[in-house]
Amino acid sequence: MSDASRFKSDFLREFTARGCLYDCTDPEALDALFARERVTAYIGFDCTAPSLHVGSLVQLMTLRRLQQAGHRPILLMGGGTTKIGDPSGKDETRLLLSDQQIESNKQSIVKGIQHLLKFGEGPCDAIMADNAEWLDRLEYIPFLRDIGRHFSVNRMLTMDSVKLRLEREQPMSFLEFNYMIMQAYDFVELYRRYGCRLQSAGSDQWGNIVSGIDLGRRVENAQLFGLTTPLITTASGAKMGKTAAGAVWLNADQRSPYEYWQFWRNTEDNDVGRFLRLFTDLPLAEIARLERLEGAELNHAKIVLANEATAMLHGRSIAEEAAETARRTFEEGTFAEGLPTFALKLPDGVLNLAVATGLAASNSEARKLIANNGLRLNDVAVSDPRLQVDESALTPEGVLKLSSGKKKHVLVRPP
RNA sequence: GGGGGAAUGUCCCGAGUGGCAAAGGGGGCGGACUGUAAAUCCGCUGGCUUAGCCUUCGUAGGUUCGAGUCCUACUUCCCCCA
Numbered sequence: 001m002s003d004a005s006r007f008k009s010d011f012l013r014e015f016t017a018r019g020c021l022y023d024c025t026d027p028e029a030l031d032a033l034f035a036r037e038r039v040t041a042y043i044g045f046d047c048t049a050p051s052l053h054v055g056s057l058v059q060l061m062t063l064r065r066l067q068q069a070g071h072r073p074i075l076l077m078g079g080g081t082t083k084i085g086d087p088s089g090k091d092e093t094r095l096l097l098s099d100q101q102i103e104s105n106k107q108s109i110v111k112g113i114q115h116l117l118k119f120g121e122g123p124c125d126a127i128m129a130d131n132a133e134w135l136d137r138l139e140y141i142p143f144l145r146d147i148g149r150h151f152s153v154n155r156m157l158t159m160d161s162v163k164l165r166l167e168r169e170q171p172m173s174f175l176e177f178n179y180m181i182m183q184a185y186d187f188v189e190l191y192r193r194y195g196c197r198l199q200s201a202g203s204d205q206w207g208n209i210v211s212g213i214d215l216g217r218r219v220e221n222a223q224l225f226g227l228t229t230p231l232i233t234t235a236s237g238a239k240m241g242k243t244a245a246g247a248v249w250l251n252a253d254q255r256s257p258y259e260y261w262q263f264w265r266n267t268e269d270n271d272v273g274r275f276l277r278l279f280t281d282l283p284l285a286e287i288a289r290l291e292r293l294e295g296a297e298l299n300h301a302k303i304v305l306a307n308e309a310t311a312m313l314h315g316r317s318i319a320e321e322a323a324e325t326a327r328r329t330f331e332e333g334t335f336a337e338g339l340p341t342f343a344l345k346l347p348d349g350v351l352n353l354a355v356a357t358g359l360a361a362s363n364s365e366a367r368k369l370i371a372n373n374g375l376r377l378n379d380v381a382v383s384d385p386r387l388q389v390d391e392s393a394l395t396p397e398g399v400l401k402l403s404s405g406k407k408k409h410v411l412v413r414p415p
Numbered sequence: 416g417g418g419g420g421a422a423u424g425u426c427c428c429g430a431g432u433g434g435c436a437a438a439g440g441g442g443g444c445g446g447a448c449u450g451u452a453a454a455u456c457c458g459c460u461g462g463c464u465u466a467g468c469c470u471u472c473g474u475a476g477g478u479u480c481g482a483g484u485c486c487u488a489c490u491u492c493c494c495c496c497a
Contacts, residue, residue: 235453262451269452296450330451365444368459374445385465405445 009034011069017284018277020062022203022230025213030225033197034071038123041066041198042074042190044131044183047082047105048097051112051251054240054263057279058229060116062200067117067124068281074127074196075117077106080135081183087161087176106130112251115313127194131186147185150218151211156180159207180208187212191222200227232278235270250313257314258338261322262407264306272301280308329409333379335401341411350377350387353412359404369404376403
């Protein structure tokens with residue numbers, strides 16, 4: 001699947017060369033379709049949280065690359081399917097969200113990723129849809145007769161999303177069992193509404209995609225396609241986008257642009273080239289050059305990666321600010337205004353400050369951090385957990401820098 | 416319907432003779448070494464007003480000076496017989 005030269009279409013050549021392609025139904029026919037006409041394609045995102053995280057970035061990049069190659073992407077928000085919950089890859093049923101929660105998550109998600117795609121009325125402007133528009137209105141009996149009859153329960157039981165749950169003896173409700181059918185129906189509905197021919201997603205969605213393709217053939221006699229991207233892990237094998245502090249959210253109000261920049265800056269050496277290809281728009285030749293850097297020189301490539309990834313999500317000037325904050329903090333070791341800042345009243349104990357700024361989860365954890373020589377106040381290690389911090393500790397700039405370890409720094413500025 | 420087994424530190428896996436804040440991993444955090452990398456080594460890893468106190472071993476009761484450990488009931492899951 002990695003040989004880009006076998007494709008004729010610009011999109012699939014580029015997509016493959018960047019390491020985005022995992023699997024594809026009928027690659028030859030899809031390639032021909034891409035080469036021949038403007039293709040409408042979609043990816044669905046459920047609204048389970050107020051923000052997507054880095055784990056969804058490959059999918060978002062797919063939509064972006066489709067658009068760049070002159071095709072038309074559909075961003076499908078799962079306002080309806082989120083009410084059911086996707087069982088794929090999960091051992092346990094997810095908590096059900098309220099309709100209001102789903103709606104508010106949807107708004108927030110869309111806001112967070114607006115820079116990645118160009119929406120509008122043009123021929124390859126992105127379209128936003130919400131499957132609640134059609135799923136909420138389904139009538140049970142007609143739906144079962146028109147759509148349900150095309151699904152074989154025997155076959156559904158063999159799909160990984162269901163099979164794995166059954167094999168591991170984890171309960172699966174009938175509600176979740178229906179998720180696959182809803183997703184399949186989405187594909188058909190998007191075909192009817194927008195002439196959508198392709199669904200893309202992560203490789204764990206293969207079964208759901210194929211179900212949609214089958215359904216399209218049966219009810220619309222349409223030839224639909226599926227394209228999956230690899231599950232991205234780091235070179236050390238960890239799932240990407242999960243850090244100790246939790247998921248790497250895309251929305252700025254959950255993970256500041258500076259922290260987002262830092263996330264990319266801390267990429268492992270062995271991931272730099274791959275991540276540049278997957279997560280930036282830089283030309284492949286430029287990436288090849290950056291990737292050849294060795295030793296400490298590779299840090300330059302990581303900075304480029306952080307700049308590009310942050311600029312794409314938040315805009316170029318915000319990325320530059322983040323880069324400058326990082327440069328001042330790490331290269332000069334000085335105070336940088338762009339660090340996460342907390343307004344806290346000042347005569348206070350260090351333990352309280354560490355907890356209030358999120359550097360420690362509890363007083364006990366803060367004590368342990370101090371015992372391990374890991375907490376620093378204005379770059380000086382704190383040795384006494386009972387230390388009281390007052391205004392005299394403020395720098396000339398009127399702030400206080402508190403650090404946990406070498407990398408996590410925050411500022412405290414009294415109100 | 417009958418019989419047997421399992422549930423442990425709210426990240427995961429997992430040991431646990433009646434004295435247990437509970438072995439050992441993984442993961443995570445901190446330190447050393449570095450390049451804000453990896454690998455390696457060391458420390459920490461329930462909470463609090465931290466020489467002490469409080470809350471934890473599926474749920475609810477009970478026996479005991481003392482229960483993760485014994486008894487009873489319940490819940491969920493696994494295996495066997497019908």
